[in-house]
Amino acid sequence: MTDALTLTPPFQLLSVLIVSIPLSLSAAPPSREAPNPTARPADQLSVSGNACGPAALLSAFRFGNGNWQRAALAVAGETDKQQITMMIRQRGLRPSNHLIGKPRWGRHGVNLADLRDIANEMTAGHFLPEIREDVFFASGRESPQRLLRRVHGRLETSLERGLPPVLSIRRYALRNPGGNAPIWTVSDGHFVTVIAVPKRLSKGDASFPVTYIDPWGGKIAEGTIEIPRLPVLSAGGDSPCLEANFPGVRVGTKGIRNGERTTVVVSAAIGRW
Numbered sequence: 001m002t003d004a005l006t007l008t009p010p011f012q013l014l015s016v017l018i019v020s021i022p023l024s025l026s027a028a029p030p031s032r033e034a035p036n037p038t039a040r041p042a043d044q045l046s047v048s049g050n051a052c053g054p055a056a057l058l059s060a061f062r063f064g065n066g067n068w069q070r071a072a073l074a075v076a077g078e079t080d081k082q083q084i085t086m087m088i089r090q091r092g093l094r095p096s097n098h099l100i101g102k103p104r105w106g107r108h109g110v111n112l113a114d115l116r117d118i119a120n121e122m123t124a125g126h127f128l129p130e131i132r133e134d135v136f137f138a139s140g141r142e143s144p145q146r147l148l149r150r151v152h153g154r155l156e157t158s159l160e161r162g163l164p165p166v167l168s169i170r171r172y173a174l175r176n177p178g179g180n181a182p183i184w185t186v187s188d189g190h191f192v193t194v195i196a197v198p199k200r201l202s203k204g205d206a207s208f209p210v211t212y213i214d215p216w217g218g219k220i221a222e223g224t225i226e227i228p229r230l231p232v233l234s235a236g237g238d239s240p241c242l243e244a245n246f247p248g249v250r251v252g253t254k255g256i257r258n259g260e261r262t263t264v265v266v267s268a269a270i271g272r273w
Helices: 009-027 052-063 066-073 080-092 112-123 144-160
Strands: 031-033 132-135 166-175 183-198 207-214 219-226 242-245 261-271
Touching: 031 144, 052 066, 052 080, 052 112, 052 166, 052 183, 052 207, 066 112, 080 112, 112 132, 112 166, 112 261, 144 183, 144 207, 144 219, 144 242, 144 261, 183 261
Parallel strands: none
Antiparallel strands: 031 183, 132 261, 166 183, 166 261, 183 207, 207 219, 219 242, 242 261
16 A cells, blocks of 8 residues: 555656646736737738838727727728828828928838827827827936836836837947948838737846737737847947847848848837826
8 A cells, every 4th residue: 555645756747747837827927918919910011111100000009999999990991001001191191290391101111200190190089198109218327127117117008008009129230331430320110019018027127028010911929128138339338228139020131231230129119108
């Protein structure tokens, strides 16, 4: 007869599994997710390669709660092509308040401030609060850890308030022009829509996971926003920015030369905070 206090190997393994399952489940913090996760992501390629801003904004409204969805439903058209084209014609071709003498949207796409103006025009009349912008570079003596928490706080707050934020990212290349000291140069920019982040960060976190919609093809993907391990946009010491480790994003890769170090930087966002 087996002693009641002695576990045979199979039962020992079972007890380990029973104990370890709750521990593994509790390791990951709960996520703050878009209110309407089954919505259809907008595909910028249905219109053009420089329509990422309008497409990312359209996805933000579609994936938002019922109040923000009204802004998407008010755009005429049944397809991505029809709706994105309408957004560009009605809002994007208006004169920019930030680039004097130019339209909001052009061959280089749209900048963040103009995209915010477009967003607030689209929500006007729907009894919705103002959409704001924030630049995600360190200000004053803001440390990388504080910057990480500020960026996370903006994204999480906008999701909590029902509007997935639109994130501006830029690819930089470290170049050595004419034999001079290497400098960081912008290769290209892009917009994505953030649809999930952790509800909170733990003390000492140097990164956090992000689920986002890449309007280039209208694909849902995962990545991380993190404090750079090597100096970025800095000759040394702390970086004034965060990196977007989004493996599927190919923005700016065409202009990269052999041997150049590149990185995708979290630049700014628009959302509800």
